[in-house]
Amino acid sequence: MGYVITEACIGELDGSCVDVCPVDCIYEGLEKRYINANECIDCGACLTACPVDAIQAPGADQDPIWIEDNRAFFALPLPTRDEPLGDPGGATGIGPLGVDTPLVAERAANR
Amino acid sequence: MADVDLLIIGAGPAGLFATYYAGMRGLRVALVDSLDHLGGQVAALYPEKHVYDVAGFPAVRGRDLVAGLTRQALGADPQIVLGEECSSLEDRPDGSIRVRTTAGTAFDCGAVLITAGIGRFTPRALPAVDAYRGDGIHRLVRVAEEYAEHDVVIVGGGDSAVDWANMLAETARSVTIVHRRAGFTAHEASVAQLHASRARVVMESELAEVHGRDAIERVVIRHAKTGDAHEVPASVVIPALGHIASLGPLADWGLTIVGRQIAVGTDMSTGRARVFAAGDITDYPGKVRLMAVGFGEAATAVNNIAAMLRPGEDVFPGHSSELARPLVAGAGV
Numbered sequence: 001m002g003y004v005i006t007e008a009c010i011g012e013l014d015g016s017c018v019d020v021c022p023v024d025c026i027y028e029g030l031e032k033r034y035i036n037a038n039e040c041i042d043c044g045a046c047l048t049a050c051p052v053d054a055i056q057a058p059g060a061d062q063d064p065i066w067i068e069d070n071r072a073f074f075a076l077p078l079p080t081r082d083e084p085l086g087d088p089g090g091a092t093g094i095g096p097l098g099v100d101t102p103l104v105a106e107r108a109a110n111r
Numbered sequence: 112m113a114d115v116d117l118l119i120i121g122a123g124p125a126g127l128f129a130t131y132y133a134g135m136r137g138l139r140v141a142l143v144d145s146l147d148h149l150g151g152q153v154a155a156l157y158p159e160k161h162v163y164d165v166a167g168f169p170a171v172r173g174r175d176l177v178a179g180l181t182r183q184a185l186g187a188d189p190q191i192v193l194g195e196e197c198s199s200l201e202d203r204p205d206g207s208i209r210v211r212t213t214a215g216t217a218f219d220c221g222a223v224l225i226t227a228g229i230g231r232f233t234p235r236a237l238p239a240v241d242a243y244r245g246d247g248i249h250r251l252v253r254v255a256e257e258y259a260e261h262d263v264v265i266v267g268g269g270d271s272a273v274d275w276a277n278m279l280a281e282t283a284r285s286v287t288i289v290h291r292r293a294g295f296t297a298h299e300a301s302v303a304q305l306h307a308s309r310a311r312v313v314m315e316s317e318l319a320e321v322h323g324r325d326a327i328e329r330v331v332i333r334h335a336k337t338g339d340a341h342e343v344p345a346s347v348v349i350p351a352l353g354h355i356a357s358l359g360p361l362a363d364w365g366l367t368i369v370g371r372q373i374a375v376g377t378d379m380s381t382g383r384a385r386v387f388a389a390g391d392i393t394d395y396p397g398k399v400r401l402m403a404v405g406f407g408e409a410a411t412a413v414n415n416i417a418a419m420l421r422p423g424e425d426v427f428p429g430h431s432s433e434l435a436r437p438l439v440a441g442a443g444v
Contacts, residue, residue: 016292020269022156023229024355038370041229041391041400043156049296087370090357092236 002037003046006066008054009033010108017046017055024090027073029100031108034073038087069103079105115141115190116420117413118210118220120197120361123151124402125390126226127180129409134187135428136417141218142189143210145196145231145359147251149184150177152228153402155354164403192216196231198360200386208385222416225361225373225381225388226409232354237266239318239330240350247327249349258283262344264330265289266318267351273297273305275349280308287311287343289318289332321348369394379412385419387412 005017009032017033018026025039026046035046035055047055056062074085080099088094100108117133119126122144133140148154150173153162158174165171171179195212200223203209210218240248252275263283265276268290274297276288286309293315295302305312313332319340320331327348333340358371366381367374372394379387389412390405398404418426 014292016296019292020296020353022152022232022354022356024357041152043152045156089371090355092355 002040002042002058002070003035003044004037004056004062004066004070005033005035006054006056006063007107008052009050010104011111012052012054014051016049016051018091020045020049024092027085027088027091027094028096029073029078029104030096030098031100032104034070034101036074036087037071038074039089065103069101072101072103076101114219115139116221117141117224117416118143118208118218118222119189119224119226120144120210121151121225121227121390121392122146122149122191122193123226123228123390124153124176124180125228125405125409126151126224127177127184128406129224129226129389129413130184130187130189131180132187132410132413132428133189133417134184135431135434136413138187138413138417138420140187140189141192141220142184143192143195143197143212143216143218145194147194149181149191149193150174153177155232162402164401166403166406196359200361200364202384206385221420222385222387224379224409224412224416225366225386225392226390226405227358227361228391229356229371230358230361230392232356233359234350235352235355237318237350237352239321240266240348243321243323243327245323245325245327247323247345247347248321249347252278252349255279255282258347260284261346263287263347263349264318264332264343264345265349265351267353268292268295268297269351269353270297270301271353272349272351273301275351276310277301277304277308280305280310283347285309285311285344287313287332287345289313289316291315291317291335318348321345372398377411378415379408380415387416 025036027034078099116138117140119142122142130142153173154177160173161170195214197210198213199211201209207219258279262285265272265288280286315335316332319333322329329342330345331340373388375388375393379389389408391400414426414428418424
């Protein structure tokens with residue numbers, strides 16, 4: 001479960017979602033942000049804050065590609081890292097990761 | 112020093128319902144929350160949203176559910192402590208547990224039930240404010256009249272920030288509201304009122320520096336895009352950037368923490384003697400994190416606690432319909 005951030009976020013990085021997230025579970029890559037589903041409490045605050053409608057609520061309408069991509073950002077080692085990010089328990093202490101998932105990097109390069 | 116049978120930490124839906132059950136079991140109960148209000152997340156994050164999956168309520172507004180839970184809980188005649196965070200938990204020689212709050216309140220209790228949901232809320236970091244050590248940072252806004260001689264700078268763009276700017280615009284010597292983004296996220300009507308008020312609105316800018324030794328003398332505001340900085344006279348800064356939840360001190364109480372949750376058994380015991388947990392904060396195989404489940408866990412926890420505190424008493428409380436007296440004033444009418 002959890003909310004997911006889709007392609008519309010690439011290159012946007014507005015960050016309004018981060019301002020309203022009560023559990024600090026939205027992490028910054030290089031060109032896009034990602035929601036940690038294990039830390040997300042499904043409150044929905046980010047949904048209306050996003051200026052480009054990039055966020056999808058849990059449910060049948062969620063795009064499986066972006067569910068998997070948000071999951072992969074935390075569960076798989078990112079291209080410049082040896083270990084998966086996991087569930088750090090808050091994005092503020094970590095700061096921007098400076099790297100995206102391979103899918104996002106590819107789509108960002110082709111924009 | 113407060114002596115209670117049961118201390119409940121967290122006054123959200125699970126904690127309020129657990130308080131009711133403590134009363135039904137005849138336990139002396141205290142309820143503590145780090146927020147300054149009852150109702151936890153529901154009251155803080157979505158008081159106006161409707162909830163559709165609470166048994167018996169096809170649709171109920173968050174604040175109405177909290178009002179009903181509060182009325183039900185007050186039947187237990189609980190000691191309620193708000194705005195204090197439980198910071199330490201220790202076993203006492205007589206077998207009881209002592210819990211202290213950050214404000215210095217101590218509870219000696221027979222058992223502790225943690226219904227702390229996603230944890231305690233702390234203000235979002237604002238580096239310029241965090242680096243300043245003197246007076247003049249107001250995280251809680253006082254009555255408007257107290258600001259008559261003050262130049263107030265409010266940081267933030269949500270409902271709290273805009274509401275406080277509107278409240279102080281007429282009474283404070285000056286009000287400046289600084290927001291990092293191009294638009295406010297507060298209600299439209301509040302934003303319209305703000306723009307019509309005396310308040311100075313500075314958009315796409317950050318509070319970069321707070322100057323002064325014991326009291327604030329001035330602040331520096333920097334444009335987020337151009338980097339241009341300018342000074343603003345200020346004697347009070349109100350950070351209104353909202354809050355972030357985290358487990359806080361209870362993560363160090365010797366409980367088994369899984370992610371952001373506490374592992375519990377089928378009786379909601381934590382593995383540490385006399386310490387139980389219920390609601391969103393618990394974890395076990397198959398856990399579903401919903402209020403509906405939290406209510407059941409609260410009843411399971413309190414009834415097991417009652418039987419533990421009073422050997423010989425049954426875990427099953429009897430049916431509430433058979434109670435000699437209803438716990439809620441006016442119930443059954």
